[in-house]
Every structure is written in C-alpha cells, then in structure tokens.
Amino acid sequence: MLQALLDRVSPPPIDSIPTPSRWPVFGHLPMLTRHGLMPVVEAARQKHGDFFRLCVGKHSLFVALHPDAVEQILLTDKDSYGKRDTYDSIRVLVGDGILTSEGELWRRERRIAQPSFNKGSVAALAGKMTRLTERTLTRWTQRYEVGDEFDVYKELLALAMEIIGETLFSLDLSARVDESAEAFTVALEQVSGRGNQMLQLPLHWPTPGNLRLRKALRTLDAVTFEIISRRRAAGTHGDDLLAAYLNARDEQGAPLDPRLVRDEIVTFFLAGHETTAIALAWTFYLLGTHPEVWDRVIAEVDALGGRVPTAEDVQTTLVYTKAVLQESLRLYPPTWSGGRDIVAETELAGHRVHPGDRVLYLPFLMHRDPRFWDEPERFEPVRFLPGQAQGRHKLAYIPFSAGPRMCIGNHFTLLEGTLVLAMIAQRFRLSLSPQARIAQEFQITMRPRHGVLVRVEAKR
Numbered sequence: 001m002l003q004a005l006l007d008r009v010s011p012p013p014i015d016s017i018p019t020p021s022r023w024p025v026f027g028h029l030p031m032l033t034r035h036g037l038m039p040v041v042e043a044a045r046q047k048h049g050d051f052f053r054l055c056v057g058k059h060s061l062f063v064a065l066h067p068d069a070v071e072q073i074l075l076t077d078k079d080s081y082g083k084r085d086t087y088d089s090i091r092v093l094v095g096d097g098i099l100t101s102e103g104e105l106w107r108r109e110r111r112i113a114q115p116s117f118n119k120g121s122v123a124a125l126a127g128k129m130t131r132l133t134e135r136t137l138t139r140w141t142q143r144y145e146v147g148d149e150f151d152v153y154k155e156l157l158a159l160a161m162e163i164i165g166e167t168l169f170s171l172d173l174s175a176r177v178d179e180s181a182e183a184f185t186v187a188l189e190q191v192s193g194r195g196n197q198m199l200q201l202p203l204h205w206p207t208p209g210n211l212r213l214r215k216a217l218r219t220l221d222a223v224t225f226e227i228i229s230r231r232r233a234a235g236t237h238g239d240d241l242l243a244a245y246l247n248a249r250d251e252q253g254a255p256l257d258p259r260l261v262r263d264e265i266v267t268f269f270l271a272g273h274e275t276t277a278i279a280l281a282w283t284f285y286l287l288g289t290h291p292e293v294w295d296r297v298i299a300e301v302d303a304l305g306g307r308v309p310t311a312e313d314v315q316t317t318l319v320y321t322k323a324v325l326q327e328s329l330r331l332y333p334p335t336w337s338g339g340r341d342i343v344a345e346t347e348l349a350g351h352r353v354h355p356g357d358r359v360l361y362l363p364f365l366m367h368r369d370p371r372f373w374d375e376p377e378r379f380e381p382v383r384f385l386p387g388q389a390q391g392r393h394k395l396a397y398i399p400f401s402a403g404p405r406m407c408i409g410n411h412f413t414l415l416e417g418t419l420v421l422a423m424i425a426q427r428f429r430l431s432l433s434p435q436a437r438i439a440q441e442f443q444i445t446m447r448p449r450h451g452v453l454v455r456v457e458a459k460r
C-alpha cells in the first residue's frame with residue numbers, strides 16, 4: 001500500500017524497468033549486432049510488453065511501443081528529448097540541416113522552409129511533378145513490353161530525385177541523376193553502416209568504408225556547391241526552396257553560411273527522394289500481390305478519362321489511390337523507427353528516465369499493433385478513406401512522425417505519390433515478378449533489400 005502510494009508520488013527508478021537478459025559489460029550490443037534490432041525488440045516485447053530497456057555500452061536505450069509513450073516523447077513532453085547523439089551518424093552527411101539541427105537554428109531553418117511546404121504551395125508543384133512523371137513513363141512505354149520485368153524501385157528512385165531537383169531547386173537533374181543518386185546511395189549505406197557499428201572509427205581513418213563515404217561526400221559537395229554558385233551567378237534567386245534559403249537574412253542582415261545552404265540542399269535531397277521512392281516501391285509490391293486493389297485503382301484513374309491528374313483530382317477523384325499509398329505507409333513505413341536522446345530528467349511510461357540515455361519507438365510495430373488495427377497484417381486501403389480514422393489513437397499511425405519535428409514534406413509526398421501512382425496506373429498494369437526477392441532492410445530507412453521486380457502485365 002505504502003509502496004503504491006510512493007510510486008504515485010515519484011515514478012519507480014530505472015532498475016524497475018524490464019530488461020531482457022544481457023551480457024556483462026557489453027549489455028545487448030552483441031545480440032543487436034548479431035541479430036539486428038527488430039528480432040531483439042520482438043523477442044523482448046513478447047516477454048516484457050510495451051516498455052523495456054536495452055543496454056548499449058554504458059547507455060540505456062528505452063524502447064517505447066505504446067502510442068501513449070510516443071505521444072509523451074514527441075508531443076506532451078517533447079522538450080525533454082533531443083536529437084544530439086542519436087542523429088550523429090546522419091549528421092556526417094547532412095551537417096546542421098533542418099533534419100538534425102535543434103533550438104534556435106532549427107526554428108530559423110524551419111521558418112524559412114515552411115512556406116514552400118504549405119498545402120497551397122505544394123499543390124502548385126503538381127504540374128512539375130506530372131511533367132517529369134510523363135517523361136519517365138514515355139521512356140517506360142518505349143522500353144518495356146508486356147512480359148518484360150524491371151526493378152520498379154530503381155526507376156522510382158531516379159524519378160523521385162528528378163522531382164525533388166526540379167520542384168525545390170529548379171534543377172533538371174536528368175543528366176546528373178545517376179551520379180547524384182549513386183553518391184547518395186553510397187553515402188547512405190556507409191552512414192547506416194556506421195550507425196549500426198559497435199565501434200565507430202573516426203571518419204579520417206582510411207578504412208575502405210570511410211574511403212567510400214568520403215568519396216561520396218566529395219561528390220555531394222561538388223554537386224551542391226555547383227547548384228549554389230550557378231544560382232548566385234544567375235543574378236536572380238527565383239522563388240523555390242533554394243531561393244528561400246539564399247534570400248534569408250538574420251537580424252543583422254547576414255545571409256546563411258554557404259555551408260549551411262549546402263546542408264539544407266543535401267538534407268532535402270536525402271529526406272525527400274529515397275523515402276518517397278521506397279513508399280512507392282512497397283506500394284507496387286502490395287499492388288502486385290493484391291489484384292483486387294489494382295482493379296479499384298484502375299477504375300478510379302479511368303474516371304479521369306486519360307487526362308493528366310491535377311492536385312485537385314488528388315483531393316476529389318483519386319481518394320482511393322491516395323488511400324492505397326497511406327495504407328502502404330502503414331504496413332511499410334520507410335522511416336520505420338525513430339529515436340531521441342533524453343536531455344532532461346523526466347517521466348516516461350510511468351518510469352523516471354535520465355539525460356544521457358536514449359529512447360526508441362517503432363512505427364513499424366505500432367502500425368501493426370492489433371490493439372489499434374483490425375486485422376493489422378491485411379492490406380486494406382479502405383481504412384484511409386475519408387472518415388475512417390475516427391476513434392483511432394492519434395499516434396497509432398505516424399509514418400511522418402508527429403509534433404513540431406514532424407515531416408515537413410508530408411503533403412508533398414502524398415501529392416507526388418498519388419500522382420505518380422495514378423499516372424502509372426493510367427499506362428501500365430504491373431504484377432510482382434515470380435523471380436522477385438522481397439525482403440526489408442531495416443537500416444535508417446526500410447528499403448526493399450533486392451528492389452521490387454515487377455512484370456508488365458498490360459500496357460494501357
């Protein structure tokens with residue numbers, strides 16, 4: 001009785017947090033390195049439920065699997081959490097751009113970028129998105145015949161990169177797309193690898209991985225500084241996101257440091273192209289295995305009578321097509337995990353937690369939690385038709401995160417993804433190739449490890 005009263009007054013100490021059995025000194029690192037995070041977390045969840053502790057070196061990593069706890073981290077108690085150490089491996093690539101920065105610098109970066117991502121500004125980009133998609137589909141029509149197979153993920157990566165280049169930076173990347181995409185892929189792979197390493201060797205050590213990463217970073221720097229200097233040389237800055245960053249001035253009238261502008265460009269390329277391509281690739285995997293959903297998408301796009309869809313169509317006509325994308329983001333959220341550093345002593349899920357430790361939450365598991373979803377493993381786009389979300393826990397579905405650090409590109413991506421999906425469905429019917437090897441790669445993002453090999457069933 002007395003204990004229950006005391007627990008109410010002050011949350012129980014850290015040692016009361018369930019902790020799976022672990023190695024001395026190394027804690028759970030050997031298991032994490034050997035099996036990967038997901039199997040370790042799933043095993044721990046079976047035994048310990050929604051909140052438990054993993055020990056990584058001298059740090060505790062608290063795993064929060066209930067939306068209530070995630071609400072505390074991202075919304076109600078957000079100031080007790082930060083992005084310091086958790087984001088170090090990504091910082092190697094994007095520096096102090098908007099994704100990784102904090103405090104006043106982040107507020108400034110977000111203030112500058114936000115107007116470009118409001119619903120109205122994003123809708124105005126639909127024409128550019130459809131023009132580039134049209135160009136890609138013309139190429140597909142020439143290249144692929146019925147019965148041909150191709151990796152749709154690879155194609156979508158190139159398209160998403162071109163769309164980011166054109167819409168945010170007014171760049172025609174079609175010539176450079178291979179080189180830039182390659183640089184991003186190598187850099188991301190190395191960065192993910194570093195993030196997963198038990199011991200991170202300093203970047204200046206000449207290990208093969210570091211040498212590849214440094215080369216990719218040099219290419220990214222060359223590409224981005226060239227973008228900046230070309231725009232400056234043009235005399236006028238234009239009205240896209242790059243212009244917003246180049247025109248920004250602080251109270252003393254000083255522009256942003258060119259290095260910071262470079263960081264923003266790399267951040268937006270990184271955050272905005274791979275995630276969208278992954279989301280669409282998983283969507284084609286799901287469509288390829290659910291012909292009845294394809295039928296419904298095709299019926300919906302046919303209502304457009306063959307014309308190019310607009311932003312308004314996405315709101316009015318393409319509601320099921322958009323729901324397909326949203327449901328795919330539920331089952332295969334490209335950003336499958338999220339993490340924060342604890343920066344102030346606080347209470348989380350009924351336990352006291354301390355600065356220096358970290359928290360991890362997993363949209364991938366929350367999106368498949370049977371307490372919040374009927375038949376969670378079923379691909380059922382109807383869940384996202386208007387009015388269907390009523391009564392759902394507001395943190396049960398967070399492919400774009402939540403709170404002030406929520407994805408700035410969510411409207412952008414839903415618009416782009418729906419338009420691309422609709423335009424592909426207007427021209428092709430794709431099924432999953434019998435040779436397709438489908439596996440998730442749980443790194444910083446959840447890519448299809450071997451791509452998504454599709455077969456052209458019909459040209460329309």
Ligand code: HEM
Nearest residue numbers: 098099271272275276279335399400401405407408409413
């Ligand atoms: C399916 C596509 C996408 C997914 C799943 C996604 C997911 C996310 C998530 C989960 C976050 C929060 C990360 C965190 O908590 O640290 C985030 C942040 C961000 N995303 Fe996205 N994103 C997508 C597309 C885009 C696009 C298209 C853009 C830009 C055009 C973009 C730009 C950003 C930026 C700049 C941030 C950092 C925002 C801030 O901290 O203020 N994302 N995204």
